[in-house]
Amino acid sequence: MGHSYKVLVTGVFSGNASSAIYPGCDYSEAWVINGDGSSDPYVTISNYGEPSAFISSTQMMFDVTVKDGAPSGTYDFSMTCDGSCPVATAPVQIKGCADETITSVSPNIWFAGKAYKTTITGTNFITKEKATKLCPVSKVDATATSSNVSVSDVTVVSDTQITATIKPDADSTVEPGTVTVDSVSSNTQIIDNEIQWNNQGNNQIITGVYSTGTQQVVVGQQILLTSNPNLPANITVTDSTWTVGGTRIGGYTVNPTSAIVKELKDDDLKNKPTITFYWVYPTDSPVTLNYCVTIPGLSADDIANKLNCSLTEKATFNVTGPGDAQMTTDPYSSVNIVQLIISPCRPVDLTYFMQYGQTSGYFENQCPNMGGETGTPGVLFTAPGSSSPSGTYSFVQYLNHDSMTYTYTAGTSSETCSTKPGLDGLYPYPLYGDGEAADAPSVGLLPAYRKVSRNFDATMFLLWTSSTPNSIPVPVGSQKWHFQASTRNPSAPTKQSWTTPVSQFLGANGEFVPSAPSQTDNGYPTWSAKAASNCSTVSAAEEEMQEEE
Amino acid sequence: MPQFMKALVFAFLVSIAPANMLIAQASSETPKFTLILSADNPEVTLGSDIGIGIKITNISEDTLTLEFGEWNGVASGYQYEVRDEQGAMAAKVVPRHLVGRSGRGILKPGNSIESGTWISAVYQFDRPGKYTIQVSRKEPGMPLVQSNIITITVLPAPPPPAQQ
Numbered sequence: 001m002g003h004s005y006k007v008l009v010t011g012v013f014s015g016n017a018s019s020a021i022y023p024g025c026d027y028s029e030a031w032v033i034n035g036d037g038s039s040d041p042y043v044t045i046s047n048y049g050e051p052s053a054f055i056s057s058t059q060m061m062f063d064v065t066v067k068d069g070a071p072s073g074t075y076d077f078s079m080t081c082d083g084s085c086p087v088a089t090a091p092v093q094i095k096g097c098a099d100e101t102i103t104s105v106s107p108n109i110w111f112a113g114k115a116y117k118t119t120i121t122g123t124n125f126i127t128k129e130k131a132t133k134l135c136p137v138s139k140v141d142a143t144a145t146s147s148n149v150s151v152s153d154v155t156v157v158s159d160t161q162i163t164a165t166i167k168p169d170a171d172s173t174v175e176p177g178t179v180t181v182d183s184v185s186s187n188t189q190i191i192d193n194e195i196q197w198n199n200q201g202n203n204q205i206i207t208g209v210y211s212t213g214t215q216q217v218v219v220g221q222q223i224l225l226t227s228n229p230n231l232p233a234n235i236t237v238t239d240s241t242w243t244v245g246g247t248r249i250g251g252y253t254v255n256p257t258s259a260i261v262k263e264l265k266d267d268d269l270k271n272k273p274t275i276t277f278y279w280v281y282p283t284d285s286p287v288t289l290n291y292c293v294t295i296p297g298l299s300a301d302d303i304a305n306k307l308n309c310s311l312t313e314k315a316t317f318n319v320t321g322p323g324d325a326q327m328t329t330d331p332y333s334s335v336n337i338v339q340l341i342i343s344p345c346r347p348v349d350l351t352y353f354m355q356y357g358q359t360s361g362y363f364e365n366q367c368p369n370m371g372g373e374t375g376t377p378g379v380l381f382t383a384p385g386s387s388s389p390s391g392t393y394s395f396v397q398y399l400n401h402d403s404m405t406y407t408y409t410a411g412t413s414s415e416t417c418s419t420k421p422g423l424d425g426l427y428p429y430p431l432y433g434d435g436e437a438a439d440a441p442s443v444g445l446l447p448a449y450r451k452v453s454r455n456f457d458a459t460m461f462l463l464w465t466s467s468t469p470n471s472i473p474v475p476v477g478s479q480k481w482h483f484q485a486s487t488r489n490p491s492a493p494t495k496q497s498w499t500t501p502v503s504q505f506l507g508a509n510g511e512f513v514p515s516a517p518s519q520t521d522n523g524y525p526t527w528s529a530k531a532a533s534n535c536s537t538v539s540a541a542e543e544e545m546q547e548e549e
Numbered sequence: 550m551p552q553f554m555k556a557l558v559f560a561f562l563v564s565i566a567p568a569n570m571l572i573a574q575a576s577s578e579t580p581k582f583t584l585i586l587s588a589d590n591p592e593v594t595l596g597s598d599i600g601i602g603i604k605i606t607n608i609s610e611d612t613l614t615l616e617f618g619e620w621n622g623v624a625s626g627y628q629y630e631v632r633d634e635q636g637a638m639a640a641k642v643v644p645r646h647l648v649g650r651s652g653r654g655i656l657k658p659g660n661s662i663e664s665g666t667w668i669s670a671v672y673q674f675d676r677p678g679k680y681t682i683q684v685s686r687k688e689p690g691m692p693l694v695q696s697n698i699i700t701i702t703v704l705p706a707p708p709p710p711a712q713q
Binding site for chain 1: 587
């Protein structure tokens with residue numbers, strides 16, 4: 001670009017139809033020379049030596065182009081002869097545009113995807129009113145190495161102020177930018193929004209923006225997401241907000257004393273550069289992140305319009321689980337009087353128990369290597385044999401109700417022991433075999449008891465834990481089960497001759513209930529204490545009344 | 550003690566014999582499991598139920614078959630030792646009844662099971678002061694494994710509310 005002129009030079013020239021030269025020269029060149037003798041880089045003369053330049057022996061007409069931005073000043077128009085120093089000069093004046101300067105660009109920090117009405121302050125900007133052919137209206141451009149930045153609505157308000165709307169594309173990267181007014185420029189900064197997640201499965205941090213594609217994770221897998229705005233040192237996040245879709249929790253803290261599902265609350269998702277959580281149920285679950293910074297130069301309206309805040313970054317996760325896993329329940333058909341041999345492990349040391357199930361033999365820990373108990377427990381739960389994705393099943397038993405009534409010989413009091421609901425002793429419930437859990441609730445019987453009755457109600461939960469490191473168990477479903485039984489000892493208080501227990505409600509209490517987000521604590525088994533028994537004495541009179549009932 | 554309870558008490562207490570009685574049986578084999586003991590609450594008031602957690606972890610490459618019974622809220626298969634501030638063994642509780650389950654379970658390599666035990670169902674914490682607790686477990690063909698020692702402080706019971 002530039003401006004072209006036909007420049008008439010008057011002097012003494014030689015020339016004809018094939019050349020236009022200075023007299024006595026084999027060839028001539030024409031230049032515009034700076035004060036230091038160098039040729040002016042802004043000026044080119046295109047037709048020297050050509051016959052088209054020759055008008056007469058006293059006139060030549062040169063084609064001169066002056067580039068935009070050529071500074072004003074007086075220069076020498078010179079002709080050289082056969083490559084020598086100038087042999088003739090004449091002063092010429094270039095009347096250029098005044099040098100523009102930029103003193104500030106506000107705002108000079110732009111979020112990717114947001115449009116900013118930007119004010120450029122400086123000097124010698126050329127307004128529409130002052131523009132000439134040589135000095136047209138100031139032009140504004142914005143560039144960055146890897147990002148596309150659009151400029152629109154440019155208005156040269158005055159020779160010291162330009163306004164323009166500048167918008168980096170939404171997929172811009174974090175990098176410096178440049179605002180240019182004609183030939184002068186000023187540095188700016190493009191910032192962006194990024195979500196990173198720590199792929200616990202591979203124990204590595206995968207960097208990148210997860211706004212495209214879908215990550216494959218499993219229920220119970222620890223999800224660790226990090227906001228990575230990659231901001232310049234002078235820009236800090238003032239507030240940020242995550243959103244996490246699907247059924248998600250902050251954790252599951254569990255031991256025999258308590259099991260608590262930690263909610264993922266709003267406070268856990270605000271102003272946290274990193275969040276850790278777990279999905280409980282399979283679904284496509286989006287995660288979004290939005291954050292704000294302090295950008296100098298934004299108006300109140302700009303801030304109201306969230307120009308100080310990033311676009312919402314969205315990452316999508318496909319959460320899978322073990323599917324419609326079911327636990328089967330095999331209940332035994334009766335409550336029985338059994339004999340379990342305790343230390344010192346001789347057959348004479350027999351103890352009678354009323355047991356749901358029918359096991360007999362030796363207490364393994366007290367009578368090791370003597371065969372242990374054999375027989376059938378009262379209830380056997382079986383988890384699915386395998387799962388896809390890879391993981392393991394575990395069991396948790398919660399005691400809903402367990403009460404025993406011990407009636408002594410006539411004329412004495414009886415005792416009722418009730419159990420405060422809670423975990424049934426162990427977490428997790430021990431595996432009876434691979435993928436199995438069993439229970440054979442037992443009550444020790446003594447000669448002094450005339451009658452013993454028991455009312456038992458429990459829930460066995462099935463959980464699944466992914467093989468992915470740092471995973472937590474997730475609920476799969478639960479099965480309530482129960483039994484009620486009583487037995488009498490006509491030989492009390494000196495001997496034991498227990499009657500076959502009378503029982504009812506043996507085994508499963510209803511169907512297997514798959515876990516669901518709508519259930520309390522998202523279907524997780526929770527408790528605040530271990531089950532604990534407390535006994536109270538009932539007077540003989542009360543006992544008689546109860547007997548009659 | 551009523552005659553009818555003797556057998557019951559005997560059976561119950563065998564599983565809570567002091568750990569040091571079994572030290573002589575320790576073999577030189579490498580332990581296949583560890584025991585970590587924790588207190589539900591390190592400070593309790595006199596008369597409160599006192600709970601502890603026993604976490605057994607299989608540190609071997611074998612699947613272990615172990616007793617995981619539970620009687621009267623006390624995990625069986627372990628030996629319990631409770632001492633007062635003077636180092637004396639705490640007196641044992643005479644249980645009135647015996648309710649629970651016996652039964653073996655498997656513990657796969659790397660897996661843990663934590664048993665909740667009402668230790669106050671085994672020993673009497675009948676005076677204010679500090680009590681130390683340790684549990685141990687002896688399995689056939691394996692050395693005795695002892696847990697860490699924990700301390701529980703029993704605080705005096707608060708005075709009854711004044712009569713109006």
